[in-house]
Amino acid sequence: MDVLNVDYMLGLVPVLLRYLPLTLQLAGIGMVLALILACLFAVVRVLRIPVLNQLTIVFISFFRGTPLLVQLFLFYYGLPQLVSALTVIDGITATIMGLTMHFSAYMAESIRAAIVGVDRSQTEAALSIGMTNGQLMRRIVLPQATRVALPTLMNYFIDMIKATSLAFTLGVTELMGATQKEASGSFLYFEAFIVAAIMYWIVVELLSKLQHHLEIRLNKAYSR
């Protein structure tokens, strides 16, 4: 085996860095949308809103029960075949849709568990002073559930950042797609992919630091 071509690796860093923003955008937008969707699902499940509850259960079951790659192909290749208006869906949109639905299904369950975990007596106290269900959720339950759910949600976010690499199968040139192109030009596969791997790793490490700070802040109210 040859020694690693370090010069090539160093030269690759600025090239690949140009594609990192797209990777982060895919994950960032996907996460925000997935969070919104997951909160809605969780509230529907907790309040057992008729019809919506059943639909949500099926949705969650499907998106948890099938591989993300299959879902991405369904959105990108499958939907346009059924509905011709959907041929406008490009790889980026399809990726964001896939990430959003796939991860919202997982996150809905952990948010639901966190909501159910909030002390029932606080719910009664909020109702006793005349709050509506919406006010109760927004002001009392969700803020406390956030604290409980945060570590799991951050894990999903980290997972989602890595999952954006699947976008290259839809022809999106994000970090993984760019690396693949560079590597097949130079044939230095190990060097190229180890640089990409380290980039993902650094991003995830930075996020873990952020998570640590957020946890300290959110725990402030609960320490003696």
Next chain:
Amino acid sequence: MIKLASLSKHFGKSVVLDGIDLTIEKGEIVVVIGPSGTGKSTLLRCINFLEQPTAGTMSVGDLTVDVNRASRADILAMRRRTAFVFQNYALFANKTALQNIAERLLVVDRWPKAKAYQRARDILERIGLADKADAYPASMSGGQQQRVGIGRAMAAGAEVILFDEPTSSLDPEWVEEVLGLMKQLAAERQTMMVVTHEMSFARDVADRVIFIDGGRIVEQGPPDEIFHHPQDPRTQDFLKKILASNTV
């Protein structure tokens, strides 16, 4: 004024409240006593609609509802007229003492922030916890938490404050400070309905003591009469048991 007429609550087949008729005058302090599991707490919870009563009518102030026809708006309106103090305090864990008290003024009554916090600070002053304004429940003693719980109930300007065994989960060292605050409220003629096992509080503070057993009001009257000349054998029996461990 509060008026309950034929108020009933069934859980499945078991009848927890069996046609309660009760009128409480403005400024009256009513203490409800009775054996465990006889519907005392359920009675308070029904008045606040934390439990949906099975039948009957309730009036609080100018609002009268037939419990079977109560709309969501009726239920909210009834809750806004009746404040509740919980056995386990049930403070909002994500809010400071000040925010716990101001919460309902801000969210339910939609007061401007400055006014709501001013009122909350006044109440903290009255309950002797002005220095705890920014403390979270987790950092307060049980007694302090329950005083904030009472403060939260005071904020509303409710027609009546319902106390559901407010000292039962407290360590003995904190019981006095909570009872002290309740006595202070009673002296201000705040209408109160108190479920408690603190017989000395009932004797010293109540205008009327109500003995409930089997979901019915068995006997009621001024504390002197109930404690010293109970008429019904069930009342006599209950008092004999409870006074053995409680000096009146």
